[in-house]
Amino acid sequence: MHKNKTNYSKPKVNRPNISQYTVKEPTELLLFLLHKHSKLGRNSVKALLARGQVSVNDRVVTEYNCPLEPGQTVTIRKDKVVEEPPIVGLTILHEDEDIIVIQKEAGLLSIASPKENEMTAYRQLTAHVRIKDPGSRIFVVHRLDRDTSGVMMFAKSERVQQLLQNSWQDTVKERTYVALVEGKVKKAEGTISSWLKETSTLKMYSSHHPNDGLHAVTHYKTIQSNSNFTLLGVELETGRKNQIRVHMQDLGHPIVGDKKYGSKSNVIRRMGLHARVLAFMHPANGELLRFESDIPKSFLSPFRPPSPRSN
Structure with a gap:
C-alpha cells in the first residue's frame, strides 16, 4: 500500500x-x-x-x-463572476463564515449614526458579503472612532454577535493600541483607573466620585519620546467609549489631533490613535486568532532626526 x-x-x-x-x-x-x-x-x-x-x-x-x-x-x-465594488478605507484581514476582521483607516466611520448617510465600513462589508449571498448581513461587535485606525471585527450573524458581546471580556485576550500624545510622559509606564460618564453633548469624562459611572482601566507604556511628544503602547482592561482619549487627557497628555479632549497640536493631520493588536478566541471553534497591524508611519515622524540641509 x-x-x-x-x-x-x-x-x-x-x-x-x-x-x-x-x-x-x-x-x-x-x-x-x-x-x-x-x-x-x-x-x-x-x-x-x-x-x-x-x-x-x-x-x-x-x-x-x-x-x-x-x-x-x-x-x-472560471467564468466571469460579479465584480465587487472597490472597498475604500479598509482592508479585510480575515474572513470566515462567522466573522470578518478588518484594518480600518482613519477617517472612515465604522457605522453611520441615524443622522449620517455616508460610506462606512459596515455598509461596504454588507455589500461585500451580499455578492455571494444576497441575504447575508453584517453585525457590529465593537467600534473604532472615525479618526482611529486599526484592527476591528464584525460578526456575520446575530448569534455570533451576541456570543462575542456577551463574553467579550473572556473572549478577547489582547487589545492594544498605540497613541501619539502631546508632551513627554514622565512616568515610563502606569495605569489609569476612573469612572466614566457622558455629558448631554455626548462627551465622556472621568467622575471624581467612585462608582459614579462605568469603571474604566487603561494601562500604558512608553515606546518612544522626546520633549514634545510621546508614543505610548496602550492596553485596555475595559472597553468604554472614548476611554483612551479621556484617560490621556486625565494624564495631562492628550492625544495629538484630538481637539475634543484637549489637544493643541495636529502635526500628523489626523488623530494619533491606532488599534494595533486584536487577539481573541474564535466564537465557533475556540481557536486563538491574533491580528497585528503596523504603527502608522506618521506616528513615528515626530521622533525622526531632521533631514540635513543641503548647501
Missing part, C-alpha cells in the same frame, strides 16, 4: 468554464485545488476562493482549510 499516493478523481464535468471533481479521500480544500491546478500557483488558487468561484456540494466556500470528505463534489467556475 502506497500511503503517499494521492487518489483524486478525474473531472466529472469538463466544460470550458466549469471543472467538477469528486473527492476520493479526506483532505483540505486548498491542498485539493493546488493538486488539481498546480500550474495556477498558490496565489491564483486563493484568488479563485476569494472571488467565490469554488463550491463544495453546490455551496460556495472561501475558507482555505475547509475539510473535504470522500464523495463530496468540488466545482470550480
